[in-house]
Amino acid sequence: MKYDIILAGVGGQGVLSLASVIATAAAKAGFKVRQSEVHGMAQRGGAVMAHMRLADGEIFSDLIGQGTADMVISMEPLESLRYLPWLSPEGILVTSITPVKNISNYPEESQIMEALSELPSVRLVDDKALAKEAGSSRAGNMVIVGAASANLPLGMKHLKAAVDSLFSRKGEAVVQANYKALDLGSHIS
Amino acid sequence: MSEFVVLGDEAVALGAIHGGVSSCYGYPGTPSTEIMEYLLDYSKEKGGPFASWSSNEKTALEEALGTSFAGKRAIVTMKHVGLNVAADAFMNGALLDIRGGLVIVVADDPGMHSSQNEQDTRYYADFARVPLLEPVNQQQAYDMTREAFDLSEKMGVPILLRLVTRLSHSRAAIQSSPIREENALNKADNKQDWMLLPANARRRWDSLLGRQKDMIAYSENSSVNALVMNEANRERGVITTGLGYNYYMENRGELTDNPSHLHIGVYPVPEEKIRKLAAHVKELVILEEGYPYVERLIAGLLPRDLKITGKMQNIVPLQGELTPDNVRPALGLPVRDSSVVSSMDLPGRPPQLCAGCPHDDTYRVIKEVQAELEESTVTSDIGCYALGALPPLSVPETIICMGASITAAKGSSETGLKNVMAVIGDSTFLHSGMTGLVDCVSSGTDVTIIIVDNETTAMTGGQTTILPSSRLEQVVTGIMGDGEHVITIPAHRKSHEENKVILRKELAYKGVSVIIAVRECIETARKAKKKGS
Numbered sequence: 001m002k003y004d005i006i007l008a009g010v011g012g013q014g015v016l017s018l019a020s021v022i023a024t025a026a027a028k029a030g031f032k033v034r035q036s037e038v039h040g041m042a043q044r045g046g047a048v049m050a051h052m053r054l055a056d057g058e059i060f061s062d063l064i065g066q067g068t069a070d071m072v073i074s075m076e077p078l079e080s081l082r083y084l085p086w087l088s089p090e091g092i093l094v095t096s097i098t099p100v101k102n103i104s105n106y107p108e109e110s111q112i113m114e115a116l117s118e119l120p121s122v123r124l125v126d127d128k129a130l131a132k133e134a135g136s137s138r139a140g141n142m143v144i145v146g147a148a149s150a151n152l153p154l155g156m157k158h159l160k161a162a163v164d165s166l167f168s169r170k171g172e173a174v175v176q177a178n179y180k181a182l183d184l185g186s187h188i189s
Numbered sequence: 190m191s192e193f194v195v196l197g198d199e200a201v202a203l204g205a206i207h208g209g210v211s212s213c214y215g216y217p218g219t220p221s222t223e224i225m226e227y228l229l230d231y232s233k234e235k236g237g238p239f240a241s242w243s244s245n246e247k248t249a250l251e252e253a254l255g256t257s258f259a260g261k262r263a264i265v266t267m268k269h270v271g272l273n274v275a276a277d278a279f280m281n282g283a284l285l286d287i288r289g290g291l292v293i294v295v296a297d298d299p300g301m302h303s304s305q306n307e308q309d310t311r312y313y314a315d316f317a318r319v320p321l322l323e324p325v326n327q328q329q330a331y332d333m334t335r336e337a338f339d340l341s342e343k344m345g346v347p348i349l350l351r352l353v354t355r356l357s358h359s360r361a362a363i364q365s366s367p368i369r370e371e372n373a374l375n376k377a378d379n380k381q382d383w384m385l386l387p388a389n390a391r392r393r394w395d396s397l398l399g400r401q402k403d404m405i406a407y408s409e410n411s412s413v414n415a416l417v418m419n420e421a422n423r424e425r426g427v428i429t430t431g432l433g434y435n436y437y438m439e440n441r442g443e444l445t446d447n448p449s450h451l452h453i454g455v456y457p458v459p460e461e462k463i464r465k466l467a468a469h470v471k472e473l474v475i476l477e478e479g480y481p482y483v484e485r486l487i488a489g490l491l492p493r494d495l496k497i498t499g500k501m502q503n504i505v506p507l508q509g510e511l512t513p514d515n516v517r518p519a520l521g522l523p524v525r526d527s528s529v530v531s532s533m534d535l536p537g538r539p540p541q542l543c544a545g546c547p548h549d550d551t552y553r554v555i556k557e558v559q560a561e562l563e564e565s566t567v568t569s570d571i572g573c574y575a576l577g578a579l580p581p582l583s584v585p586e587t588i589i590c591m592g593a594s595i596t597a598a599k600g601s602s603e604t605g606l607k608n609v610m611a612v613i614g615d616s617t618f619l620h621s622g623m624t625g626l627v628d629c630v631s632s633g634t635d636v637t638i639i640i641v642d643n644e645t646t647a648m649t650g651g652q653t654t655i656l657p658s659s660r661l662e663q664v665v666t667g668i669m670g671d672g673e674h675v676i677t678i679p680a681h682r683k684s685h686e687e688n689k690v691i692l693r694k695e696l697a698y699k700g701v702s703v704i705i706a707v708r709e710c711i712e713t714a715r716k717a718k719k720k721g722s
Contacts, residue, residue, distance in 0.1 A: 010538065011540060012543075023194075023360065027194065027362070032361075032362070033194075033360075033361065033362075034359060034360070034361045035359060035360040035361070036355060036358065036359040036360075037196070037358045037359065037360065038302075038358070039219055039220060039222075039223070039303075039358050039650075040219030040220065040222075040302065040303035040648070040649065040650075044540040044541060044542070044543060044573070044576065045538075045540055045541045045542075045543065045544075046538055046539050046540030046541065047537070047538040047539075059361075060434075060435040060436075060438035060439045061432075061435045061436055061438075061439040061513045062355050062356070062359040062432075062435070063355065063436075063512050063513055064513070065439070065512075065513040065514050065525055066514050066525050066527045067525045067526055067527040067528060067529075068525065078535065078536075078538075079538070081531050081533060081535055082535055084527065084529045084530060084531050085527035085529075085530075086527065087527070087529040088529075089528045089529060091529070102538070102541065102544075103536060103537075103538055104580075104581075105536045106536065107533070107535075107536065111533060112533070114533075115531045115532065115533040118531065118532070119529065119531070120529065
């Protein structure tokens with residue numbers, strides 16, 4: 001078994017912390033994990049993309065081949081479209097609908113939504129509203145992980161354990177908000 | 190053995206710690222930075238090994254040579270272009286009698302994720318006649334770092350360890366090995382082998398050349414340089430180096446002919462193994478990360494009827510990093526089609542200065558003053574402020590290498606350009622801008638140097654600048670001789686108009702002026718606030 005994920009967003013959005021929740025959960029579930037990250041210049045407000053590969057056997061390449069990813073997860077709708085060449089025809093795109101407009105030529109949002117609606121399998125997430133409902137405006141990334149969870153080869157038990165190990169030093173309230181964000185996200189279909 | 194999930198960079202740091210390193214030096218540079226960050230954190234927590242950032246890569250390497258002279262193990266870290274800065278110490282260090290293991294880790298950046306060029310460090314190893322080890326994954330990065338110390342002491346030379354961005358910044362699990370004790374203090378006993386006076390240097394060069402056969406033998410016998418022959422397939426063989434190995438293995442399941450395969454991770458190249466493979470096949474496919482180094486090295490040695498498929502014909506791309514996709518044509522596999530497409534044209538989203546960045550305010554001052562001038566030039570250096578080259582600011586006109594803003598400004602001014610301004614960061618000024626300032630002062634050149642001082646090395650993640658910012662004005666004044674044209678200004682919007690007045694005045698002055706625009710990086714300020722609260 002292997003499961004390949006492209007993670008996308010804008011530098012500074014916390015794509016890597018989203019990645020680390022899934023990676024930690026996958027390790028807890030007994031998978032081998034390889035995760036390629038973006039550091040340095042590209043992190044400063046630019047488009048960022050990371051590869052994550054989960055498998056029950058050896059993984060050689062850090063990079064995912066084009067047209068073979070099982071999932072694209074994006075923290076930003078425009079950025080979700082940028083990595084479609086990696087998505088397999090059977091794969092799913094899970095994206096936040098909250099735009100980051102730090103460029104002057106950001107397209108009309110309706111145009112982006114239309115492009116998204118043409119895709120074979122897509123799950124749109126209003127992470128902003130659901131994070132607020134979960135009690136932490138900063139838990140948007142966990143809403144997105146929750147929304148992806150139905151397709152990930154990981155149970156909610158492992159995802160919650162990952163949240164626990166990554167957020168427990170920030171206190172019980174933060175852990176509970178992130179649990180709730182995961183749950184709210186997981187109800188999106 | 191314990192298991193750690195680490196970045197490639199962190200695997201090197203752990204390998205050094207477990208390999209008995211005593212001193213660690215470096216200058217931050219993506220993608221190498223996290224090696225020293227790990228070592229610094231570890232050292233702070235455990236009280237050792239000694240770890241510190243240096244002013245630049247050359248001073249770092251020279252410091253490490255001092256450790257080695259004392260008989261202890263040292264590691265130096267830098268990015269590929271940093272080795273250019275350290276090249277003098279590196280080339281000469283190869284001639285010394287290294288007894289305390291010295292490992293020079295250089296992280297290359299094929300694809301130029303955060304760099305000015307794609308140079309391949311393997312040429313430097315060849316140039317200096319020293320071995321180079323190149324890991325393909327985190328486990329090898331850990332193991333090879335340990336091996337490099339032993340090899341350094343065995344061969345009596347510094348060893349290069351080459352990483353690439355895709356390994357430096359990828360995370361996976363590694364198994365650690367038992368910790369080796371540090372060497373005891375044991376100063377080199379034959380100073381003739383450490384003083385490169387011509388007579389000594391000639392003897393040392395002879396010795397180094399004499400040890401080449403040992404290095405090749407080491408490479409030939411290394412289990413990393415594995416040759417797996419398929420006697421039944423005489424058509425083609427594959428040579429991989431670096432991450433080319435991973436992309437080959439990723440695609441190998443689709444190959445029906447099971448080619449013989451040689452992987453090279455220890456250099457100098459294993460000549461016998463190459464000859465054996467070449468004699469067996471009609472075609473050699475070469476997948477290597479970086480330049481066509483092995484390809485060029487062996488092309489002239491092999492029979493003319495042997496076909497070589499690789500970068501020289503651009504079948505494997507000559508530029509950029511390798512991927513599981515772009516090695517497929519060379520292997521005779523079909524290009525993968527991506528069937529999920531969007532009709533929409535996507536605008537690019539380049540990196541940019543953070544909202545509220547002090548450099549933004551300084552560039553706005555420069556831009557507005559420029560608009561009043563008939564003629565002006567702005568050279569920039571390497572660092573966050575280089576992002577001012579992108580719209581909407583678009584101010585810098587040259588970005589070359591560390592320190593080159595001041596010296597390029599000097600040359601431009603001396604050839605007749607008017608109102609020449611050089612923009613350089615605080616860390617970069619201390620790295621290699623100071624000597625350029627000395628040149629300007631010596632010649633009395635008409636330049637206005639703007640040091641954008643955000644009190645940190647921001648581009649690489651906010652490392653502490655080697656001297657505190659409060660010392661910068663003293664350093665500059667010391668070089669200038671007096672402080673009349675050394676002006677410190679706040680890099681802040683509310684001082685915008687006053688700052689413009691100062692810049693106009695210093696541009697009008699026919700001589701060297703230095704304006705130090707100070708405000709802390711918003712990222713480090715935010716982090717400090719978070720820590721404090």
